Amino acid sequence: MAVTDADQVRNDAVETALGKLDLDTKARLLAGQDMWSLPAVPEIGLKSLVMSDGPIGVRGVRWTADDPSIALPSPTALAAAWDPELARRAGRLLAQEARRKGVHVLLAPTVNLHRSPLGGRHFECYSEDPYLTGAVGSGYVNGVQDGGVGTTVKHFVGNDAETERFTVNSVIAPRPLRELYLAPFEAIVANAHPWGIMTAYNQVNGTTMTEHRYLVGEVLRGEWGFDGCNVSDWMAARSTTGDILGGMDVAMPGPVTVYGAPLAEAVRAGEVPESAVDEAVRNVLRLAARVGILEGAPAVVGEVPAPIDGQALARELAARGFVLARNEAVAAGKPVLPLAPGRTVALSGAAARDARVLGGGSATVFPERIVSPLDGLTAALPEGAVTFTVGADPSDELTPADKGFELRAVCRDASGAVLGTGSLPTGQVQWIGDDLPEGVTYETMASIEVTGTFVPRESGEHAFGTRGLGAFTLAVGGETRFEGVQPMGDEADPFEAFFGAPQVRTRLTLTEGEAVEVSLTYQVPDMTTLPLKAIMFSFLHLGPQRSAEELIAEAVEAARAADTAVVVVATTERVESEGFDRKDLTLPGRQNDLVRAVAAVNPNTVVVVNAGSPVELPWRDEVAAVLLAWFPGQEGGAALADVLLGEAEPGGRLPTTWPAEFADAPVTEVTPTEGRLEYTEGLFIGYRAYEKHGIAPAYSFGHGLGYTDWAYESLEVTPTQAKVRVTNTGTRPGRETVQVYLAPVADSVERPASWLAGFASVTAEPGESVDVEIPLPERAFEIWDQPSRSWQRIGGGYEVRASRSHGDTRLTAALDL
Secondary structure (H helix, E strand, O other), X not given: OOOOHHHHHHHHHHHHHHHOOOHHHHHHHOEOOXXXXXXXXXXXXXXXXXXXXXXXXXXXXXXXXXXXXXXXXXXXXXXXXXXXXXXXXXXXXXXXXXXXXXXXXXXXXXXXXXXXXXXOOHHHOXXXXXHHHHHHHHHHHHHHHHOOOEXXXXXXXXXXXXXXXXXXXXXOOHHHHHHHHOHHHHHHHHXXXXXXXXXXXXXXXXXXXXXXXXXXXXXXXXXXXXXXXXXXXXXXXXXXXXXXXXXXXXXXXXXXXXXXXXXXXXXXXXXOOHHHHHHHHHHHHHHHHHHOOEOOOOOOOOOOOOOOOHHHHHHHHHHHHXXXXXXXXXXXXXXXXXXXXXXXXXXXXXXXXXOOOOOXXXXXXXXXXXXOHHHHHHHHOOOOOEEEXXXXXXXXXXXXXXXXXXXXXXXXXXXXXXXXXXXXXXXXXXXXXXXXXXXXXXXXXXXXXXXXXXXXXXXXXXEEEXXXXXXXXXXXXXXXXXXXXXXXXXXXXXXXXXXXXXXXXXXXXXXXXXXXXXXXXXXXXXXXXXXXXXXXXXXXXXXXXXXXXXXXXXXXXXXHHOOXXXXXXXXXXXXXXXXXXXXXXXXXXXXXXHHHHXXXXXXXXXXXXXXXXXXXXXXXXXXXXXXXOOOOOOOHHHHHHHHHOOOOOOOOXXXXXXXXXXXXXXXXXXXXXXXXXXXXXXXXXXXXXXXXXXXXOOEOOOOOEOOOOEEEEEEEEEOOEEEEEEEEOOOXXXXXXXXXXXXEEOOOOOOOOOEEEEEEEEXXXXXXXXXXXXXXXXXXXXXXXXXXXXXXEOOOEEEEEXXXXXXXXXXXXXXXX
């Protein structure tokens, strides 16, 4: 990348600032001063650099709803739009949010691949394909940095599953490492010039990523020319000398890290050359200069983009990411969607009322509002047109107190005096580092009372409980219902071992609409010896449990009486979340039974699937329509109404293959053996593996229907470009995602049978024809040659395919290299 005059001014300012720092200050600058920031150095005009999660919103530096955040759809939903420019707009909005919250660097995007559908964090990643992931990730990074905010592309590299993620050794051969797992990072460095990279917890081929001199120093910085800042994943840094010599710039979080004083001591002991520290500090100062917090250095972005309406963009993104997987004709030859005017709708599924709009974990943000499917459809249709029944609840477990609760946290010292109070978005208390209410410190805090009111939505027996390790007192209606200690158990799940398993503490009958006081007091343990202080516990609740048969029977009766039945099914945080992988692809609870029962009485049944990654849909051929909604963000319900009613077209195409059943998934090994996770499948993940093994998926990579029809008229190819003409043959305007795949003829090396080489979205009015030119990148014809450690172009014959999906080729053309 060419150096501009502004770059030179920034570089000069960095060198000047670096020259003024002593060893101790330099070492301190590479260590987090708290959970989210680096220290200020006033003597060189350096302000504190602030970082924040996450990929779909900007939480800021506190786990609180006091400062709400826009919650966009999940990264998988963003990738499903197959539109880098849309991703760029999303990035610009997040930069706007970051500036509003005083955040300089966003800890995103996550560009690890969907290697196996069991990966628990796939909702936070883009896709199974490296080219699509790199294109969408580049758009996102460009957008965030358009707004003057830095990004940290993560998790570099091989962090494609959650089991033993802190220690696992991902054993990946050179070709798949280069052609699959490094490829999105390489593309983003080339096309978006990110200001940061986050190195992962795991090892790759025996070396911890925070210490991986080859991948970080030789590949990332040397071959690719990355000149940004390399920050550790939180608590991933383990070795002072190993990390600094391995090329890791910043150890997070603080205040206790392997850098700071230990790093200065290592230099003085001759274990680390000071030049290595200088290079890391130079990278940190360059990042500070780019975001505008180093005196004498002009920020990269002087004039930020025009303001963006966050709610409107969140709604648009959700609709553009919805994938219409099935849409059958059921009456008068017309598909069930979009719904005809004047139709009544029987809506069922607890997930329609209590929407899961984001994936959770470190990606959690707290939006000002959440529009559920029930909210969205009720607002969009005439009064009385929508009926709602629970039908089936995906969870029969206690969850953090939420709907109907108004809660706050009251912190007291040992004498009982109030130190401070904080609001709580739910019954979950998650304070890490300095994320405490004003006036509260770990040293003075003796207890935390989660207190407030609960207004039940249903009459019946309600269960209240706790999650967390320590001493609790639980009161409901002014009466103490539990007092005791939750000890550490022997749970196999690492999350449960650390946070404690959910425990029912009391049950009592409450009346719908009648408020009751609730209180959970937690005794704060002594944390003086902990390097990172944190408090994590939850006040839990579960509403009245009715028999599954009764709930399904109610939904069936409502569906029988309505013109159209809409069933919303979903995963839960106990099924799909950061921190653990899935065991299977089954929808939890009796949701499959609900769908089948409703479809049996109403042929116009539409199923909305709210999951961040594939689930089994055993009834998919028994219903009229299947709409995949991912985790659609705060405006998901409004976007759903737009799509169901035809105000917007479902714009999504699958970013990952959906198997017909779990047994069909080609890659299912996500559990290490003796600490090693062998990527034995090599190059064959996702659609590459399905094609290799001759397995027909439920829905192919790239699949997605719209509300109009398209004819593929012509395909012309050169070694650098495919030109495709498409015509909108339907009756309404639409958008088509034209996909180009390469398939070698009589291949001379081992490669997949075909792979994605390019794509583009086009829009057209009814009857309109559009020509779209899709570049064919050089890398699409190359493999990594390990003996020469270089990319090698493979000549010969190729079939170029213009397709609607990987499984739906419309035109082919021959190409000889």
